[in-house]
């Protein structure tokens with residue numbers, strides 16, 4: 001049998017939406033900026049599976065120089081615990097931010113969260129005893145901020161879940177009330193504030209939009225699930241084409257894979273016809289649960305080369321991104337008016 005050759009480039013970017021900047025993202029970001037004077041520390045959450053793509057440059061501009069630490073969430077979905085590959089990956093990620101404290105967490109690991117509590121206990125000082133230390137947690141939608149805060153609270157002060165969490169973005173819509181995570185004998189405790197996930201106004205690179213959609217940062221209705229599976233299949237094949245062998249032999253074709261997946265998981269409509277849209281959503285969900293391979297969507301070596309290149313282009317500024325988002329929104333509304 002001929003040896004399987006995975007696609008080396010993904011050709012199907014087509015008309016993928018590049019924006020998901022909702023009203024509550026804009027309002028949340030503006031509120032965060034206004035609150036900064038009463039915040040002592042920022043924790044920026046990024047997704048372990050897309051450690052470069054899930055950096056929101058808007059936070060850099062909006063949150064200024066407030067002392068911060070970076071937490072890569074969902075570690076369990078991007079690597080095998082204690083593996084040599086995990087160690088190497090995390091070393092490369094740390095190198096991107098040599099001047100910041102960087103942590104990697106999985107919601108199922110007590111040790112990961114304990115390390116962060118220890119760091120905050122030493123590093124996040126309270127300006128005065130009465131208010132204590134106020135830490136704001138920011139990040140892209142659905143990156144795991146509320147889950148992370150619930151764990152900090154559980155490990156820090158032994159209390160049960162305080163914040164609502166969920167599998168789709170946008171569960172937290174407003175800046176939440178402070179939650180105590182560290183108690184000190186002095187009475188100067190540490191409190192954490194959850195914030196709504198904020199997406200960027202415009203994603204210049206279509207591939208990055210697909211990565212963010214796979215990680216669940218945008219609602220599943222924004223990009224066709226079949227396009228998402230096609231991109232996911234491209235990524236899985238680059239890492240391990242045997243990862244979906246329960247349903248199919250290695251393939252570069254999303255449709256036949258989804259048909260086989262639908263047949264074997266019972267996602268069939270009238271006359272036994274596979275319901276490929278539902279199959280696509282289920283397939284993505286399985287990957288999000290870690291059951292079709294655990295790997296990064298970003299190429300860290302390529303990112304390092306980009307950073308080392310003296311000619312590298314700077315990130316798009318917030319005002320540029322907002323401008324493109326405004327123009328895209330206007331064009332869309334003009335098209336809609338034209339079709340009314």
Ligand SMILES: Nc1nc2c(ncn2[C@@H]2O[C@H](COP(=O)(O)OP(=O)(O)OP(=O)(O)O)[C@@H](O)[C@H]2O)c(=O)[nH]1
Pocket residue numbers: 073074075076077105106107108139140141142143144145146147148164165166167168169170171172173195196197198
């Ligand atoms: N496997 C795994 N799942 C996680 C982890 N952290 C969070 N999740 C899941 O990710 C989803 C999103 O988590 P949330 O805590 O609601 O995310 P959020 O960033 O607060 O979301 P927004 O409300 O959109 O801002 C939930 O289904 C969590 O169970 C993790 O470390 N590992």
